[in-house]
Amino acid sequence: MDNLLVFGRTGQVATELSRIAPDAYFAGRDEADLTDPAACADLICSKKPNAVINAAAYTAVDKAEEDQQTAKLVNADAPAAMAAACAELRIPFVHVSTDYVFDGSGDQPRAEDASTNPLGAYGQTKLDGEQAIAAAGGQNAILRTSWVFSAHGNNFVKTMRRLGKERDRLTIVADQIGGPTAAADIARAVLTMAEAMTKDPSKGGIYHFSGAPDVSWADFAREIFAQSDLTTEVADIPTSAYPTPAKRPLNSRLHCAAVSHDFGVARPDWRQSLTDVIKELNV
Secondary structure, three states, X not given: OOOEEEEOOOOHHHHHHHHHOOOOXXXXXXXXXXXXXXXXXXXXXXXXXXXXXXXXXXXXXXXXXXXXXXXHHHHHHHHHHHHHXXXXXXXXXXXXXXXXXXXXXXXXXXOOOXXXXXXXXXXXXXXXXXXXXXXXXXXEEEEEEOOEEOOOOOOHXXXXXXXXXXXXXXXXXXXXXXXXXXXXXXXXXXXXXXXXXXXXXXXXXXXXXXXXXXXEHHHHHHHHHHHOOOOOEEEEEOHHHOOOOOOOOOEEOEXXXXXHHHHOOOOOEHHHHHHHHHHHHHO
């Protein structure tokens, strides 16, 4: 689409956006430091784009527990400033969020209007960002997603392939269930949403988007090893056997019908997306 501004340059989703929307303007930290919300708003006002996508975030879940101030600046205050600037210019704002806004209770997919209850600082700052975006008014869309992977950056697929080449057996958490989601699929989704929103000012709201079918981390690892031709054995363990500074939601299932209904964005098969990522990693 013409005159698109994207916050983020090196992250997983931003990298994929640069491939499918190479003419977009990608703002990195050197130009728009997300710890300086005013600078983000100023960039939007100076560029006067037709739409803005925020693909940048503070995603270090465990580190956020001890660095809550920075996480809040990046995940809440900066998106709030972006949304306010977009509202002032009357242009669409699309923001990527997370399943971590939920507490992971139960075993059913969460709908967009389900009660939020973050377990840690990362989820709380992302929820704060969502609420600030809504409060800013204007046309905006929030896309919650989960378990992001790609051929670049730090993610579960790359970690498993590295460890799988080093070890014969790995213990992987099996009681956390969710939808692995390729960054390329997220990039296509947010671009589709931004384009549709520029044509229809009534479109927007909170949406869920994740890969199908829902799976445990352990079974995700098994598929990674199978597609990578690795014989690494996976032993299932409970979350309690792998403590981390920040609690992870056990149930990360997301109900994804709304984004399909409103934007025609179908829930992707993460296994096919994984095949594409592994092909790229093998080059």
